């Protein structure tokens with residue numbers, strides 16, 4: 001039986017794209033699954049003038065549009081709305097009054113979640129005003145803050161934002177969203193690592209040759225050049241999603257399976273990440289920018305809408321991470337991400353060390369590889385050696401495969417549903433904590449600042465390929481290759 005959760009969730013940015021596409025459908029799923037029953041309230045706010053009824057109709061229509069389902073009145077009656085400009089302190093008084101009214105009406109015990117689904121420039125202001133205008137409950141079990149990305153645009157801005165949040169919320173009250181951490185197969189990393197003694201015991205430099213993390217996209221910049229040209233693949237995908245995946249891969253066993261101990265273990269790994277000097281960046285990192293595709297049907301980045309003609313922005317990044325730790329000494333973590341690549345896929349390849357070939361000392365065994373495919377669909381593959389089906393005794397690589405079934409997929413929660421549920425449940429395991437975010441920014445800032453001082457000729461890869469040649473060379477010069485070739 002699902003455990004009923006008692007809480008009020010206030011959605012700032014209640015009329016926005018994210019709220020309609022993801023947040024209301026997620027809340028509806030939690031209702032259908034029985035996590036939200038009687039004692040919940042959803043308060044929406046933005047600058048738009050909407051009555052309670054109009055807001056309920058908007059929520060109904062979002063669920064219809066994005067889930068093709070009719071939400072019942074029994075669900076919608078838990079939604080209410082208050083207009084407010086979040087930069088105006090006086091507008092918080094009516095919000096506070098409605099929060100208190102809903103708290104009483106639905107018997108919510110003062111439990112409060114505030115979800116910031118607004119532009120990042122508002123995050124600090126809202127947190128400050130929530131406290132100064134008295135919207136945090138003093139008698140409830142919890143006040144929690146869910147905060148969207150991006151969390152800063154470099155270490156300095158992230159630290160400033162974190163300081164602003166910390167005036168109102170302690171670290172354990174802040175749930176920093178990274179939607180990759182809500183993905184089923186990212187959560188499967190821990191199950192595979194710590195649920196199989198064979199992997200638990202071999203997850204270290206004795207057995208692993210290298211680890212590869214690929215987040216590849218086929219889409220280009222679309223209509224987001226205003227943001228993307230200031231961020232690039234490095235800040236858009238490496239600082240957050242890639243680093244958070246790496247955190248699950250690189251951490252030691254947590255002392256217990258609690259969010260506190262998981263964070264302690266992950267942070268020990270993050271803190272051992274080597275931050276590069278400019279020379280080390282040049283040696284270990286590659287940047288790219290897409291040109292047109294081979295048949296000329298897709299334009300290059302520089303010809304995309306709103307992109308400056310001389311942009312030095314990166315749409316592709318490949319690099320090598322190194323951890324100064326006992327577990328990972330000498331084991332490279334190769335990471336790469338980019339737009340307009342050959343395929344949409346997110347995957348992890350764990351490449352095990354080759355061993356002596358007992359059967360034929362002239363013919364080295366091939367590496368065993370454990371592959372975790374996160375997107376576009378959950379799959380696990382394990383390439384191992386087995387006997388070739390010939391008269392002579394020889395080995396050949398075979399691949400054991402598992403794929404998420406339709407039933408698995410149907411019962412897997414969407415990342416946003418899971419993240420809202422986990423916040424309601426007070427489980428911060430699948431959220432980014434400040435230390436991890438800070439280390440990732442320090443690392444990424446070092447790479448960006450080295451790149452900023454050197455002009456690079458772009459474009460340097462053809463749309464529809466797996467990035468510039470330098471990305472392959474990064475591994476080739478260490479006698480390795482990307483397992484996934486597109």
Ligand SMILES: NC(=O)C1=CN([C@@H]2O[C@H](COP(=O)(O)OP(=O)(O)OC[C@H]3O[C@@H](n4cnc5c(N)ncnc54)[C@H](OP(=O)(O)O)[C@@H]3O)[C@@H](O)[C@H]2O)C=CC1
Pocket residue numbers: 012013014015016017018019045046047048084085086087116117118119120148149150
């Ligand atoms: N959309 C998406 O798919 C994703 C979004 N995000 C993040 O989610 C957040 C929201 O994004 P998204 O929904 O796309 O943005 P939208 O621009 O669609 O929505 C912004 C919301 O903020 C409200 N708003 C703007 N200014 C104010 C103000 N001064 N006072 C009160 N409310 C205000 C708007 O309503 P009004 O103008 O009526 O006030 C609107 O409801 C951002 O941080 C974004 O980075 C993250 C991942 C994916």
Ligand SMILES: O=C1O[C@H](COP(=O)(O)O)[C@@H](O)[C@H](O)[C@H]1O
Pocket residue numbers: 217236237346375
């Ligand atoms: O955060 C972001 O992620 C998307 C990719 O997410 P996915 O779940 O579809 O893999 C990326 O396209 C976008 O640029 C970035 O901001």
